[in-house]
Amino acid sequence: MIRNFFKAMKQILIGDRNYYLWIAFLSFFVIAGMAAYAEQIHDGLIVTAMRDPVSWGLYISNFTYLVGVAAAAVVLVVPAYIYNFKAIKEITLLGEMLAVTAVILCILFVMVDMGHPERLWHLLPFVGAMNFPSSLLAWDVIVLSGYLFINATIVLYVLYKLSLGKEYNLQFIKPLIILSIPWAVGIHTVTAFLYNGLPSRPFWNASILAPRFLASAFCSGPALMLILFQIIRKVSRIEVKDKAIFKIAELIAYAMCINLFLEIAELFKEFYSGTVDVASIQYLYFGLKGNNGLVPWIWWATILNVIALILFLNPKTRENMLTLNAGCVFIIIGIYIEKGMGLVIPGFVPGTLGEIYNYSPTHIEILITVGIWAFGALLYTLMLKFAIPIYTGQLRFSSTKKTDGEKTSSVDLEPIAE
């Protein structure tokens, strides 16, 4: 078993020139990010642009976005197991691995944001002093780690079974799969509540926040997956049918409709009632007293989202790979802005005592952020490299019982057809 694992591990070391280049490319950014992080550890968070009035910035923005990716990845693919929707089923594992990667990145983004990462254990139940059930952050720790556990278990179990050339036992993991659907909604809801539950920040303290989180997650997560699927089917033997891709694109279109509708509802409420609390949303969309750093960003995000919606609503452009991919990229960027900085920063501006602080990330923050994303890409690549040969059946371990009771394993690896 262990030997087999290492044999499969070897797979990740074998690849063509492009593969090595890709790995080297990502590693470069990971190392640059770590160097920047070492500097941040040494000097403190003062190397970031965050200050008391805007106490969360780029890191927590990325965290928020990635929770959406994690949630959407599984909610989309899991029904495939249960309803046996053939076209999507093939890609379930890829989606679950993406969810695992996204949660790990979420954890990394929270870690780099902490003033004392080495005290992380204070947050744990029993060993530390987790403030449960009062603090939503404690809830988030629980749901995120639970989600990681559920998905990692499913992925490992399926891979293990397949590697032995057996069909996995659906009954065995079905409870986990079913659980992972509400759980995915849960991680997103809890993350939304993290912001939502703060009456001190009227911009976040709107009940529409959680639904909007879900709607935008079902746009951006699947959009990211569509791009990944197309790359994966190019470079590996995994087949992803066009039909599945178009189906997902259709789902994205619905989600985007809801997302934009909720955005309009929010804008209406704030601007029509025009209380003093309108200041934050005004800062975001129109600028406040000449401070309009976020304004072009949010308008670009909105425009990109609307274009993507049009592209995905029309079957002609939805089923044309060029416009489909353009739409996906637009959504990824659009939601990244909207659910990242566009969500976090206006919560803080104007501050609780009215201060307007213009936050724009320092190069250290950007390096660390890029480093974590590169690490995510690296992790996902290596996971695919490990899993795909098993998944497609190129790599099989057959264990046979010998007469003397000794268990031996043999690996037979088909040559990879190019």
Place this chain on the structure above:
Amino acid sequence: MSKKQRKNPLSLKLDRRNFLKGSALGLAASALPLENADASFIEAFFQKHFREMNKKEIQEVLNRLEKEYSEQYKKHVTVKATKAMPGVQFGYGLDLSRCIGCRRCVYACIGENNQSRDPQIPWIQVLSFRKGDKWTDLEEADKYYNPATVPEPEHWYMPVQCQQCRHPACTRACPTQATWKEPDGIVVVDYNWCIGCRYCMAACPYGARHFNWGEPHIPDDELNPVTHYLGNRPRYKGVVEKCTFCIQRTREGRYPACVEICPVGARKFGNLLDPSSEIRYCIENKRVFRLKEELNTQPKFYYFYAT
């Protein structure tokens, strides 16, 4: 890029495989002991939550801290852990009709409570309003006013600090219980337990929480050596701090530094449970309001108009 890596030999030692194994936690954990190579780092790392320590453990921690601070600031520093007096709920009153915006309280507070001078972390913020401005529209307030003399004509001032809420949003938010409300109503932070997530800062409606973004600096000769574990002892980078109603003074029956210094007597302080206290008199006889009452945090900080 390469320059930055040379500056940080630590990062060079970590190649990709190590990173995959260790992840950021490993990096952080290995980076910190290198910096604070003394043995007390280990002790501090495993230090329990303050409220879970018994008397002996608290004393050990206080001794260790006294030694550390005394060495660091080259003078004898004491760290107390005086407990709350029974039958006491501290309350604060601020007479808006008297405050002249001189900010003496701000600087008295910085000195008394060992706030970092560089970067400066004032716990009290004095907002300046033009007469006629409404105090709910806080963007109209000026936090960084700088006139030659105060009070400026046609202006009024509102100092804001921690409101010591009865329903504090900050302690509810904190994921590690690093901040809590003491029996005498003072909301405190254990600087050795705070993980620096800053969720409390997002939660506090009064901008009362402040984060040590960098290493705090206090000149040796300006350090106030009489400190309290939950109050004005020197802080670390990466933790949150806040006004504690001068816990080191008030638990011994003294006034907070800001009350003492105020040249016009705009600041009142006392025990809300004592019917004969000045603070009770003000609440019962003046026109009183509290900041952002609609949020139901129920501050024990009362603004009033005496005239």
